[in-house]
Amino acid sequence: MTVEIKSKIVGYRIKQKEQPAAVPELQEENPLTVRIPSRPEGTLEAVSEKISYVGAEGRKKVYLLVSFMPVEGVLGGKRVVIERPVEFFFPSGQLSSEHQWITATMRSLSLAARGGYVTQAVADLRKVAWDKGLVRCGMNQWNKPMFHDSEVAAIAWSIQQILYRRGFLDADGNQVAVETLVERYAHRMTHGYAWHPPEEASETAQAEPTVTVTSAKKPKGEGPAVVGHCPECRGELIMMDGCPTCYAGCGWSKCG
Structure with a gap:
């Protein structure tokens, strides 16, 4: 294309080739602490478990439901996905306690899960004690009965076991590292099944003498x-x- 110049040339410069716009780096966002405003609509994967324990009022069996969902975040500049618990449901009418307090506790636990601090919330519930004696629920690594300070503590321990088998907590109820959670969710998406705790006994259990x-x-x-x-x-x-x-x-x- 020819351009006619009708005025005096006073200077010139060579037009540089335009550089592509830089891609902005993703801001770090830990998927463990990402706040979930509310329970999403639709269907969530859930684990339903029957819990059996023995306390002052004899043997009891209750049912507990824990829902899970994938949560996105950013680690090391890359988008990652983990699975987190987001909802706890304890059908009313199962215990002699006031139903309103059971419902309130499960709502609070669900809020803690969506707020990113469910591990601490469940650990605190395990510290609840009452004056009706110990409650037996579950077995330890040596296949011996476990005793808890209250029904609440027994149910909290059972919740920890659900989260452990799902790969969210370790065997002692501590939070699993987010990098490990990313690997476990990727494994599930690749192989079509979730991570399961190893069946091998711990070193402490192996060292326990036989009586x-x-x-x-x-x-x-x-x-x-x-x-x-x-x-x-x-x-x-x-x-x-x-x-x-x-x-x-x-x-x-x-x-x-």
Whole structure:
């Protein structure tokens, strides 16, 4: 294209080739602490579990529902995705306690999950105690019964176990590193199934010595007095809150 110049030339410069616009770097955003304003519409993946425990009022079985969803974030300048719990649901009418307090606790726990601090919230619930004696729920790594300070603490421990089996917490209820969560979610998306805890016993459990019991009776002064044998597992019965209760771990109680 020819351009006619009708005025005096006083200077010139060579036009530089235009550089492509720089791509802005993504701002770091930890997917563990990203706040989720509310429960998203539609269907969420969930785990439904029946929890069994024995307390002052005998054996109880309750149901708990925990919902999960993928959450995006930015780590090291790259977009990543992890899975987080976002909702806890405990159907009312399962316990003799006031239903409003159960509902309030589950709502608060759901808010903590969407706010990014559910690990601390569940750990705090495990510290709740009451005056009705210990509550037996679950087994430890040595396959021995676990005792908790209240029903709330027992249910909180059960929640930790759900999150552990889902890969969100470790075996002690501590938060798994976000990098590990990213790897586990990517593994699930690639292979079509979720990460599962290893079945191998821990070093501590492997080092635990095996004890052989040679007598059905306990030495005098060691442990609670035996008042009979369990009709279900033939284990020893002890008096717990005035009621013969199985000490071996099956949970049978004469009072129900």
